[in-house]
Amino acid sequence: MTTLKRLNRRHFLGTSATALGAAALAGLARPAIAAEDLTVGFIYVGPKDDFGYNQSHAEGAAAVKEMAGVTVLEEENVPESMDVQNTMESMINFDGATLLFPTSFGYWNPHILELAPKYTDVRFEHCGGMWAEGDPANAGSYFGYIGMGQYLNGIAAGHATKSKKIGFVAAKPIPQVLNNINSFLLGARAVDPEIICQVIFTGEWSLAVKEAEATNALADQGCDVITCHVDGPKVVCETAVARGAYVCGYHADQSPLAGDLYLTGAEWNWASVYTDMVAKTLAGEPIPNFVRGGLADGFIKMSPLGPAVSDAGRAQFEAARAEIMAGGFAVLKGPLMDNRGNVIAADGEAFAETDVKLESMDYLVDGVLGSTS
């Protein structure tokens, strides 16, 4: 203790005053920078190079980084808990972020809904949520009609399958996942109405060993084309390829993992969406609170078709893609039953891709083996 300088009151006050002065100066200086520069924060639920959901958003963030006058912040592995509120608040308060992209489904309720009224000059853009009248005006939700991509995957799968049984490894039975499963089967049934789709839910967004077990169980039951909706499709892809099954990708391009067994894949195209939203913010234009888009709007894209897709498959795939690009396409149309025998759509009834009813889907259509609970 003798070597340490005693903390004396005068010294303490002096140092504190200097520190406070410096802080005040920094505080004065900040708004000047903030006026020119837009700070945008991206928050991911997993690692941003997972060959999947988070990677697709990080690719969008990388495109935003290229824009002039924009500073991009990123944080990965943020759980859907109080952690995300802390991350958002620190991006707002310490880094001066005024536009946030919290990208995971579970961030919306309650986390964004709690923070948005507190920070009314910050814009919260959430992926996948359902912004509705009465929700905070400075929050918004955007999503793409990726089910259309799974429908196109299904067409490629329908031409490739020999066993007439295709498989789907799913995380949780939420509407977006169910829509993907249903679209995948209906795409395959557009090729051959005898095809069935086996689904296995793993119960979590990222659970490597269980995803591998689920893929093996599908292969054991004779599924010869496998796709998935989990955060990182790497494990499903590699396991399916090891079992000799064809793979339809999801979220991002997995062709480097699956090689010749890769048929095609439904990919996000967030780069075009994010640069557009940031450009609007820079120009002072408002972003609509509820944004949706599909293939035609550049929200999603398809991986290039693999060598295993036959000429007939290629032709039907391209025809369906052109039909979707023209707009108003309906994957779910009557007569259609769910796999418990309830009527989903009567003859002549159809749900176009833009129909918001699809976003509260709670059923698996006839031909899907599996259950939502």
Place this chain on the structure above:
Amino acid sequence: MEPVDIGLWGVPLAILGGAIRVSTPFIFVSLGECLTERSGRINLGLEGTLVFGAMSGYAAAYETGSPFAGVLVAAVFGAMFGLLHGWLCSFRGVNDIAVGIAMMLFGMGLAFFFGKPYIQPVAPDLPALSLGWWSDIPQVQAALQVNVLFIAGGLLALFMAWMFRSTRVGLTVRVVGDSTDAARAMGLDPDRVRLLSTGVGGALAGVGGAYLSLYYPGSWTEGVSSGQGLMAIALVIFARWNPVNCFWAALLFGGAGALGPALQSVGVSEGYYLFFAAPYVLTLALLVMTSSPDRAMQGAPSELSLTK
């Protein structure tokens, strides 16, 4: 080869295949922990060691092109983690459980930090032996793809049982684990024995991690372990500190984990969250069934902080 429709046979087959595929990390971690606990210490840090082993093994296999180099590197790093734990615990008044929890978080954090560049690349896999040659059914052949590390784990369990029973080294570890005073009276250095036991235990956990990233599920991701290291530690208690029992218990856990997906694949799809809990329900049930007030801690080394 055309797949054969195996219907409900898929369930027992998946349990068998799952037991072989999923159990190997459990075998290695539980054997490592068995050795450490027999010497009188608990190393809860093995979950972190497992994750770091998975990362370092994958990285080394990718950089060198040899999966066995990956296993070796994972073992070396595992040993370093174990030795660090053993060294910290040799100080007076340091609690091995608290150090273990710190080491678990440390190992995971370090693995996430250094593992970033290795999530994308694809490293070579460990080879497997096809023991299903006698069957024409591709599903059976797939289930009986047995990895070399699984066989090594089985042999290691037998070796450790023999070592504890009839060798000088085994006796030394057991004496140190059962009574520090007796060990000192025999002229042994308990701290050194525990240090080495924890080091070897860590090396085994590292090998278990290398299996995760180099064979099944076969890639490095941050969620690759999802708590398997912790379950393996609990498994040692369940196996009553007997290496051969550790092997069987690991098989049981592996097979139970395959139950949920397999049942869904044959159409039993209601309530899958319950089936996913099967390994844990099984543990509880077996612990209750095998418990008795007289011999609750039978086989437990008496220097263990659990029993003291």
